[in-house]
Amino acid sequence: MTKVRTRLSLPPTVLKGEVFEVKTLVTHPMDNGFMFSRDGQRIPRHIIHRFEASFNGALVFRADWHEAVSPNPFMSFHASVQESGKFDFRWYDDDGTVHTASAEVEVV
Amino acid sequence: MQSCIVPELKTLLAICQIRIHAPLCQFWVIQDTACVVQVEQSRIDDRGNSGTGTLVNRRKALLGLSACTGAIAAISLCPVPAASAVPELPEWLQTLVRDRLGRSDFLEGRVVLEMPNRADTGLSVPLSVSVPDSPMTEADFVKSLHVFSTRNPQPLISDYYFTPRSGVAKVSQRIRLAQTQYIYGFAIMSDETAWMAAKHVTVTLGACAAEIFLPDAK
Numbered sequence: 203m204t205k206v207r208t209r210l211s212l213p214p215t216v217l218k219g220e221v222f223e224v225k226t227l228v229t230h231p232m233d234n235g236f237m238f239s240r241d242g243q244r245i246p247r248h249i250i251h252r253f254e255a256s257f258n259g260a261l262v263f264r265a266d267w268h269e270a271v272s273p274n275p276f277m278s279f280h281a282s283v284q285e286s287g288k289f290d291f292r293w294y295d296d297d298g299t300v301h302t303a304s305a306e307v308e309v310v
Numbered sequence: 311m312q313s314c315i316v317p318e319l320k321t322l323l324a325i326c327q328i329r330i331h332a333p334l335c336q337f338w339v340i341q342d343t344a345c346v347v348q349v350e351q352s353r354i355d356d357r358g359n360s361g362t363g364t365l366v367n368r369r370k371a372l373l374g375l376s377a378c379t380g381a382i383a384a385i386s387l388c389p390v391p392a393a394s395a396v397p398e399l400p401e402w403l404q405t406l407v408r409d410r411l412g413r414s415d416f417l418e419g420r421v422v423l424e425m426p427n428r429a430d431t432g433l434s435v436p437l438s439v440s441v442p443d444s445p446m447t448e449a450d451f452v453k454s455l456h457v458f459s460t461r462n463p464q465p466l467i468s469d470y471y472f473t474p475r476s477g478v479a480k481v482s483q484r485i486r487l488a489q490t491q492y493i494y495g496f497a498i499m500s501d502e503t504a505w506m507a508a509k510h511v512t513v514t515l516g517a518c519a520a521e522i523f524l525p526d527a528k
Contacts, residue, residue, distance in 0.1 A: 265470045275484070
């Protein structure tokens, strides 16, 4: 399996209680199980089926993805925090692995 | 662009154009739903001469105008879906929604589905779902948003679950669409009310090569 890379975009510093956008992207083929390879073989389903974002251990946002999500899934959502801390992002792969990434956010 | 105009309407438009000498009247079909008729009145001078030199008397111009009005009326009577109305859910989708979300009492409104009217390729269509008027406090927030497709081989697209820490219930993603279809968005609030919205997306080229992605008649 090719290495999964993640990209995050969120402000390093925010105001207390300010609503800000968090953009995430993960490189993944998202094979939906409906495609055929060049030699006529059905490509088995292999997608990321769940995405979770938590801040200092508390869940902020969760998404269940299905076959319709495009390859290299991009996900943007919003959050607001009361204190500085760390965002943890988890992508649950069909093959059982969990891809993770994290980012610090400072309240000024 | 022409495909949306029903044959009778085409004839009407043709008659209209003949009557008032084509350059006087221009038609644009805007987003399949409305037809704007613009008459360049400035080109008719006081003596009834049009800019191109053709003699157009007052009666002819009036006839043309009335024909235009008729055309507009005919267009407004066309069974084109209004942008805001949520079309009736197909029965299989009603069952699916009831099985997955455990309820079927969805009211129209509050949910905002932002998608392009037309997508050149169904491989990656931007999707944005939000409930902009929710305060997202501990007392009143959006518990979840669910997006369903009507013409994909797999009708589920995504489920989003929020917390009061989400700040605003708005998500964006890129999704695959197999063909032109309605996309439905459902929201369940913390006060157990439920809302829905629909958006029609025209897909020029489906998400995959033709024979694999052509769904069964659903």
